Amino acid sequence: MTLFSFFFLFEKITSIESLNTLTKIESIGAAIDNCPNESIIITSTKVLTLPNFEFIATNEQEEEETKKIEEETQPETKRLKLQKDDQMNFKIPSLVSSPTMRREEIEMLGSSFSKNVID
């Protein structure tokens, strides 16, 4: 019986609380209905307590996430960038190896030329 009475009282209290909140909300709605759009102006804003973003993600994690998102959203630009980089990398070794190749080529050409001339 005591348990039952306790539950009954608890339900009564919660129902009263919910009724109070409902009446408040309805009153606000009515107040807004009476006011035109332009009359409601936000005069100032305040941050009472800053939320804890620590448990959500650190800066490093966020950076990684942004990188992933960028990769997913912009694959074409990434491809173009890679192609450009490849071209640049391809040019550099060819320039370095060119003197040796030229020597060999010149030697080969010279030999063939001399052979042709002799023939």
Add this chain to the structure above:
Amino acid sequence: MKSGEVQLETTIGQLQIDLHPDLFPNSTKLFLQQIILSNFTNSSIAHLIPGFLLKLSPIPIQDDALRLKILTEVSNNESLKNASKFYSQTGVVGLKLSKDEKYVEYCITFGPADALVSKYLVVGVVNFFFFSFFFFSKMY
């Protein structure tokens, strides 16, 4: 679980908003940024549907990285599931992206918010205790 509180002072009265960064981190971060930069101050209400919702003035998202994050948050199914917990409640602060996806619209609901499913992401829940002061003062 709420972990942040924000106060908006209007010509009608005060609104206290509980933020939920654990469910929607990026959208709440943007909302906080706008409040810290005081972009809402001296701005009138953009759109009002009586008894249903109240839209604040739209704000451009200048940070591209944050814009992408919010886009993913909006398109994510889990975040929408989390948002659906709040749809039955009144006095919810929601976020909606414009068609260009460059502007954000914040709204406060006054009726049942079931119609906002798949359109709005929830940022916070509003306490009306201060906001009702104006109405009662006008009555008596």
